[in-house]
Amino acid sequence: MAVYTLIDDDSLADFLACYELGQLLSLKGIAEGVENSNYLVITERGRYILTLYEKRVDPADLPFFLGLMEHLAQRGVRCPTPVHGSDGAALRQLCGRPAALIEFLDGVSPRRWQAAQCAELGRALARLHLAGADFEMRRANALSLDGWHRVFTACRHHADSVCPGLEAELASELEALAAAWPADLPSGVIHADLFPDNVFFRGAELSGIIDFYFACNDLLAYDLAICLNAWCFEPDGAFNITKARQLFAGYQQIRPIGADELAALPLLARGAACRFLMTRLFDWRHQVEGALVKPKDPLEYLEKLRFHRHAAGPGDYGLG
Amino acid sequence: MAVYTLIDDDSLADFLACYELGQLLSLKGIAEGVENSNYLVITERGRYILTLYEKRVDPADLPFFLGLMEHLAQRGVRCPTPVHGSDGAALRQLCGRPAALIEFLDGVSPRRWQAAQCAELGRALARLHLAGADFEMRRANALSLDGWHRVFTACRHHADSVCPGLEAELASELEALAAAWPADLPSGVIHADLFPDNVFFRGAELSGIIDFYFACNDLLAYDLAICLNAWCFEPDGAFNITKARQLFAGYQQIRPIGADELAALPLLARGAACRFLMTRLFDWRHQVEGALVKPKDPLEYLEKLRFHRHAAGPGDYGLG
Numbered sequence: 001m002a003v004y005t006l007i008d009d010d011s012l013a014d015f016l017a018c019y020e021l022g023q024l025l026s027l028k029g030i031a032e033g034v035e036n037s038n039y040l041v042i043t044e045r046g047r048y049i050l051t052l053y054e055k056r057v058d059p060a061d062l063p064f065f066l067g068l069m070e071h072l073a074q075r076g077v078r079c080p081t082p083v084h085g086s087d088g089a090a091l092r093q094l095c096g097r098p099a100a101l102i103e104f105l106d107g108v109s110p111r112r113w114q115a116a117q118c119a120e121l122g123r124a125l126a127r128l129h130l131a132g133a134d135f136e137m138r139r140a141n142a143l144s145l146d147g148w149h150r151v152f153t154a155c156r157h158h159a160d161s162v163c164p165g166l167e168a169e170l171a172s173e174l175e176a177l178a179a180a181w182p183a184d185l186p187s188g189v190i191h192a193d194l195f196p197d198n199v200f201f202r203g204a205e206l207s208g209i210i211d212f213y214f215a216c217n218d219l220l221a222y223d224l225a226i227c228l229n230a231w232c233f234e235p236d237g238a239f240n241i242t243k244a245r246q247l248f249a250g251y252q253q254i255r256p257i258g259a260d261e262l263a264a265l266p267l268l269a270r271g272a273a274c275r276f277l278m279t280r281l282f283d284w285r286h287q288v289e290g291a292l293v294k295p296k297d298p299l300e301y302l303e304k305l306r307f308h309r310h311a312a313g314p315g316d317y318g319l320g
Numbered sequence: 321m322a323v324y325t326l327i328d329d330d331s332l333a334d335f336l337a338c339y340e341l342g343q344l345l346s347l348k349g350i351a352e353g354v355e356n357s358n359y360l361v362i363t364e365r366g367r368y369i370l371t372l373y374e375k376r377v378d379p380a381d382l383p384f385f386l387g388l389m390e391h392l393a394q395r396g397v398r399c400p401t402p403v404h405g406s407d408g409a410a411l412r413q414l415c416g417r418p419a420a421l422i423e424f425l426d427g428v429s430p431r432r433w434q435a436a437q438c439a440e441l442g443r444a445l446a447r448l449h450l451a452g453a454d455f456e457m458r459r460a461n462a463l464s465l466d467g468w469h470r471v472f473t474a475c476r477h478h479a480d481s482v483c484p485g486l487e488a489e490l491a492s493e494l495e496a497l498a499a500a501w502p503a504d505l506p507s508g509v510i511h512a513d514l515f516p517d518n519v520f521f522r523g524a525e526l527s528g529i530i531d532f533y534f535a536c537n538d539l540l541a542y543d544l545a546i547c548l549n550a551w552c553f554e555p556d557g558a559f560n561i562t563k564a565r566q567l568f569a570g571y572q573q574i575r576p577i578g579a580d581e582l583a584a585l586p587l588l589a590r591g592a593a594c595r596f597l598m599t600r601l602f603d604w605r606h607q608v609e610g611a612l613v614k615p616k617d618p619l620e621y622l623e624k625l626r627f628h629r630h631a632a633g634p635g636d637y638g639l640g
Contacts, residue, residue, distance in 0.1 A: 026427065029351030
């Protein structure tokens with residue numbers, strides 16, 4: 001949630017001249033996305049999001065992200081689509097940064113959500129997984145096993161200052177995950193960051209999924225595990241079985257979940273909890289200049305990690 | 321430029337139910353205004369700015385600000401107008417704060433501006449002054465002579481850490497201003513914060529003035545002095561005589577500037593420079609949690625203050 005780059009008039013005029021959008025009517029920095037600068041652009045032709053990719057995004061990954069959004073949208077997934085300029089390009093430079101103009105998507109992210117919305121989420125996630133099956137580009141998950149070790153190295157030294165004993169707990173957790181992580185589950189394109197902030201609803205209906213900047217190729221069930229963490233715990237830390245059942249039931253309506261995927265759920269959910277615990281731990285210490293809100297509390301994910309470690313199987317989630 | 325208050329779904333639904341705007345299509349925190357939380361709200365009926373007034377705004381002043389915007393808009397000044405709910409009220413509570421929904425205004429704030437835009441600004445400012453003449457409510461300028469002394473008391477102790485000798489320079493400046501400040505110039509409703517951030521253009525045409533949350537009753541020529549400081553110096557500190565001439569010429573087209581007002585300009589400009597120097601000095605030290613950008617550099621206004629102190633009369637601005 002930030003606006004890191006301020007855009008000067010001339011650069012903006014040059015940028016917009018690459019498109020055929022009529023006169024610029026409004027430009028407002030918006031609080032959306034943690035990693036990049038985002039502007040709402042209104043022109044005579046419509047509404048757009050202008051994203052300037054800041055230094056935490058690798059420019060080499062941008063063709064994957066933008067191409068994926070376009071690929072998914074063409075297959076009926078409700079996600080923003082990049083606008084192509086008169087020269088055909090969707091990605092160009094603005095104020096020294098890679099930048100893209102993207103169609104504006106109606107909808108509101110829920111701050112509190114009901115079980116019915118988890119079912120909608122499940123259906124949308126399964127559709128995304130199916131639609132991604134024939135996407136030709138590939139991107140490894142930079143935040144899977146290897147990546148976790150790199151993040152751990154960067155954040156371990158202040159782990160105990162956030163929670164005594166956390167460094168040792170994380171070290172042993174990572175060891176356990178590395179030893180048991182499944183390799184043979186169905187894989188494909190995953191969103192990898194499908195938090196409520198990144199999902200829009202219009203009333204009860206899911207109207208869009210945004211922020212594909214962690215999307216990658218990985219285990220499909222890992223995406224479900226990320227959603228389980230992000231959508232099925234209450235603010236007081238309680239696991240909500242109804243929401244989990246709705247999430248999985250919605251998903252199953254579109255894509256059947258294999259018995260092997262379900263059996264791996266506790267482990268995948270531990271991995272997902274570990275990933276967000278560590279990146280939050282890192283962000284907690286390295287607060288970004290210009291960021292709009294405080295980093296999220298890492299300890300929320302420590303509680304989730306411990307919950308999953310004590311789960312014997314999918315039955316402990318009310319599933320299977 | 322901040323979003324201090326996050327709005328939960330239920331509170332927002334209750335709030336919007338007071339208006340007849342159709343379904344909510346989008347809600348985005350936007351980077352506009354330093355003091356308050358601002359959201360862009362899109363509904364089936366249109367686009368709005370939702371402002372939650374944070375603690376730096378005195379709720380007792382809100383009827384003045386909102387009433388003034390409505391008064392000016394009715395007289396043809398291009399400024400946002402508050403939306404009234406089905407109950408007739410334009411001001412209500414949201415998430416524990418006073419809040420108002422305001423019509424969205426097209427236009428873009430210039431980051432760099434031309435002399436022709438200063439002429440547009442002058443005309444718009446004069447129209448604002450004329451349109452405010454029959455506004456019945458009154459609000460004293462909390463940031464005039466008395467207010468400056470209060471701000472000075474709050475910021476003087478770290479003045480020298482920003483620039484050695486600044487505390488003494490400000491003390492003597494405030495004394496000089498108090499001794500010579502004019503009392504008998506034409507007065508009325510002034511905007512009092514008409515920086516480029518608060519002025520929208522569509523191409524060459526001024527399309528709107530926003531952010532009336534410093535508006536008050538004071539000397540009309542003091543508003544011109546604020547604009548002279550904000551619009552007629554270049555980023556390198558150089559005074560731009562062409563822009564000043566255009567600003568005043570535009571203003572004169574709509575409302576003649578008296579010889580007494582012009583003669584007082586160096587003093588009024590010193591006062592205006594002093595006011596922004598001190599509030600920036602204060603903000604520099606008391607950075608607001610959640611603010612989106614760094615406070616502005618106080619020293620920019622120290623340079624302007626010194627420039628005006630050496631001006632013998634309006635001729636030094638290329639005027640008169």
